[in-house]
């Protein structure tokens with residue numbers, strides 16, 4: 558289970574970042590008092606526009622960055638107090654974590670498996686299962702820098718799942734993938750959920766959230782503007798689909814144009 562209580566993350570911007578953001582304010586409030594609970598056996602989707610704070614939230618859960626305020630509990634372990642307990646339980650996929658270009662998927666998989674102290678026989682079993690499911694075997698010994706975007710993403714997914722985590726956190730899991738590969742990834746996430754694992758994803762693709770997520774938290778400017786099943790979000794907004802519901806909330810949050 559993941560419980561986020563009043564999470565706020567404020568970045569301190571350098572001069573270049575301030576100039577790029579056309580601001581004189583050196584502080585960027587990326588996440589603003591966000592609370593949510595996600596439970597085993599569900600796929601929870603953080604849905605929001607660019608810059609809403611989705612990646613920042615997932616990076617705080619995954620102990621990559623520290624919250625400015627608030628607490629995050631992963632199976633009861635607070636991320637800042639017990640980061641190692643948290644890391645053991647989660648598999649995190651993000652586009653910012655690049656696999657080392659000089660090595661091949663086979664090496665990276667074994668390297669991260671040993672880092673997570675996965676026993677050798679279990680590592681072989683995991684490799685067999687994940688490489689076969691994602692079709693990685695055929696490029697298992699090619700250097701990462703020679704792989705296509707989709708191949709790299711598949712390898713990164715396998716590496717993030719090497720230790721068979723109970724909680725899987727994927728930041729935009731189908732980003733850059735063709736529809737066949739994207740379907741393979743979303744089907745795998747459904748399989749994990751059916752095994753009783755908790756899956757948390759971020760996305761700005763409405764159709765992905767509609768089809769895949771059991772519950773959706775809509776994030777705008779770092780705040781959770783709404784949360785519920787697709788059915789609940791449609792009935793509370795009176796919208797016909799998630800995109801309409803999103804635009805209603807977007808306008809209600811005082812946002813006019815994109």
Ligand SMILES: Nc1ncnc2c1ncn2[C@@H]1O[C@H](COP(=O)(O)OP(=O)(O)OP(=O)(O)O)[C@@H](O)[C@H]1O
Nearest residue numbers: 568585587605606607608609610611612613614761
């Ligand atoms: N390391 C950082 N330093 C400064 N500002 C940052 C940093 N990372 C993110 N931000 C800012 O925080 C805000 C939230 O960014 P974040 O990446 O969490 O959003 P997101 O919802 O994941 O967006 P996207 O869908 O575009 O990936 C944005 O305004 C972004 O520019």
